[in-house]
Amino acid sequence: xxxxxxxxxxxxxxxxxxxxxxxxxxxxxxxxxxxxxxxxxxxxxxxxxxxxxxxxxxxxxxxxxxxxxxxxxxxxxxxxxxxxxxxxxxxxxxxxxxxxxxxxxxxxxxxxxxxxxxxxxxxxxxxxxxxxxxxxxxxxxxxxxxxxxxxxxxxxxxxxxxxxxxxxxxxxxxxxxxxxxxxxxxxxxxxxxxxxxxxxxxxxxxxxxxxxxxxxxxxxxxxxxxxxxxxxxxxxxxxxxxxxxxxxxxxxxxxxxx
Amino acid sequence: xxxxxxxxxxxxxxxxxxxxxxxxxxxxxxxxxxxxxxxxxxxxxxxxxxxxxxxxxxxxxxxxxxxxxxxxxxxxxxxxxxxxxxxxxxxxxxxxxxxxxxxxxxxxxxxxxxxxxxxxxxxxxxxxxxxxxxxxxxxxxxxxxxxxxxxxxxxxxxxxxxxxxxxxxxxxxxxxxxxxxxxxxxxxxxxxxxxxxxxxxxxxxxxxxxxxxxxxxxxxxxxxxxxxxxxxxxxxxxxxxxxxxxxxxxxxxxxxxxxxxxxxxxxxxxxxxxxxxxxxxxxxxxxxxxxxxxxxxxxxxxxxxxxxxxxxxxxxxxxx
Numbered sequence: 001x002x003x004x005x006x007x008x009x010x011x012x013x014x015x016x017x018x019x020x021x022x023x024x025x026x027x028x029x030x031x032x033x034x035x036x037x038x039x040x041x042x043x044x045x046x047x048x049x050x051x052x053x054x055x056x057x058x059x060x061x062x063x064x065x066x067x068x069x070x071x072x073x074x075x076x077x078x079x080x081x082x083x084x085x086x087x088x089x090x091x092x093x094x095x096x097x098x099x100x101x102x103x104x105x106x107x108x109x110x111x112x113x114x115x116x117x118x119x120x121x122x123x124x125x126x127x128x129x130x131x132x133x134x135x136x137x138x139x140x141x142x143x144x145x146x147x148x149x150x151x152x153x154x155x156x157x158x159x160x161x162x163x164x165x166x167x168x169x170x171x172x173x174x175x176x177x178x179x180x181x182x183x184x185x186x187x188x189x190x191x192x193x194x195x196x197x198x199x200x201x202x203x204x205x206x207x208x209x210x211x212x213x214x215x216x217x218x219x220x221x222x223x224x225x226x227x228x229x230x231x232x233x234x235x236x237x238x239x240x241x242x243x244x245x246x247x248x249x250x251x252x253x254x255x256x257x258x
Numbered sequence: 259x260x261x262x263x264x265x266x267x268x269x270x271x272x273x274x275x276x277x278x279x280x281x282x283x284x285x286x287x288x289x290x291x292x293x294x295x296x297x298x299x300x301x302x303x304x305x306x307x308x309x310x311x312x313x314x315x316x317x318x319x320x321x322x323x324x325x326x327x328x329x330x331x332x333x334x335x336x337x338x339x340x341x342x343x344x345x346x347x348x349x350x351x352x353x354x355x356x357x358x359x360x361x362x363x364x365x366x367x368x369x370x371x372x373x374x375x376x377x378x379x380x381x382x383x384x385x386x387x388x389x390x391x392x393x394x395x396x397x398x399x400x401x402x403x404x405x406x407x408x409x410x411x412x413x414x415x416x417x418x419x420x421x422x423x424x425x426x427x428x429x430x431x432x433x434x435x436x437x438x439x440x441x442x443x444x445x446x447x448x449x450x451x452x453x454x455x456x457x458x459x460x461x462x463x464x465x466x467x468x469x470x471x472x473x474x475x476x477x478x479x480x481x482x483x484x485x486x487x488x489x490x491x492x493x494x495x496x497x498x499x500x501x502x503x504x505x506x507x508x509x510x511x512x513x514x515x516x517x518x519x520x521x522x523x524x525x526x527x528x529x530x531x532x533x534x535x536x537x538x539x540x541x542x543x544x545x546x547x548x549x550x551x552x553x554x555x556x557x558x559x560x561x562x563x564x565x566x567x568x569x570x571x572x573x574x575x576x577x578x
Contacts, residue, residue: 018389019393019395024395026389095361098358098361098362117507118506118507126355126357126358126368126370126407127358128355128358129354129355129356129358129362130359130361131362136434138434138438139438141326141354142351158500159351160268160350161268162443162445164440165440165441166441167438168437168438219400220365220367220368220399221367222399222400223395223397224397225395225396226395226396227394227395229393230394232551235553235554236555237549239544239556240556240557240562244556244558245566247556248517248540248554248567251538252515252536257535257536
């Protein structure tokens, strides 16, 4: 089975994130790391390959330095990486990102496209459904368990009301939840081996995209203004002297919460 | 501006998230709704009270299971009938996939995680807290239709007391839309409201000390008519089900009152609950980060305080 895992580089979680007031985009100049929940998708892809054979290809849309993050996923056990990198693609929103990713995936023609749960920067948990629509393939999201039989993938997922078990014929697009597995740490052998694994970088043009399809030109949403979040106001802090429960009730009643 | 609001329903009730978006839409302009799936026509009329002048209802067999792709087809058909400038969704597992699918289908801009929508002149502007809610970003659209996912609990489902005309319709489905099928659905049994719907949430973290201590929170939640939530740490430890996890990798909630018990207030949890109206924190550690963003902070032993709270809440309820 050929598996494509869509991964993304995000600013390292330990680095203070900021939005550049000029471009109104997330400042991506600092250290980058693979989006943490993408690791679950990479791990799952490697497990599927171990069980069913095949190939794991990483597909990433991002700046040239995203190769550093891709190397970590290669060290975990992915076979090769495809990076779509183009200055013109910076600032792409869902429409532009979905278009570019779908083009890259069409070129790879995998049996299974995997996504992680949500990206650690844009907070959006929506890209897979947009990509599935563009590829005209079925989608299963939030999968916490996956199995494969007779050319179909079956996923179990949690919703607001319980559990759904959904089946879809391959090729299919699946987004996994972070409850699906515990991502492995790369072994020393894996880290050494990653350096010699194939990494290809393509421009938007290489994928047959026009400059108007990607980046801000291809985006349908805009960032207008940045401001401070609404303040919560002052915190009242008390120490429990046996009357705290009564004080909590009084506080809530005063504010008409009870 | 004309809005079409995607309304989900469960057990013959329209869900609060969609109704909150509908009430907001009605306050900003002309509002219509769309309800899909078995029983849609019957529940559709409920939307009138929240400001919908008209509701499109479709009960096609393709919509029987709660799967997103056939809903993209039906929603696109309803949008064509409606001619709305914007489509709003209350954020759920299902609606996020429907919104993203529609965005790709129409090449229409989608902004998500919005906590409010306003009109600036004739333009729609979304308010979106970002980077762990440290920044409030104003977002817009370059054209229509404008698609928006509203953060769960952010908008109140305010009743304005009108009635809606219900128009039933049938849709045609793309070949790939019906490839995924639902094999099984198990409903989680719960006695109280879900954490997305609850107006009061009692949440527990590591400071509870043991999984058994969650029974204290369950009793308090039941006395207050609220729901119990948990942090990632205790869900990971197997103390409480994942469905109740609040935070970056769980759910985002915004109840009127959030009572955090034995929760330190790590950023991963904070982003899921800081939209709550009032936050009360009980923690033994006076230096816990949660005391920096709660409204009422109590330094003390939750094992002493919570049972007393339950007792007081019960006597209030009994007395009123």
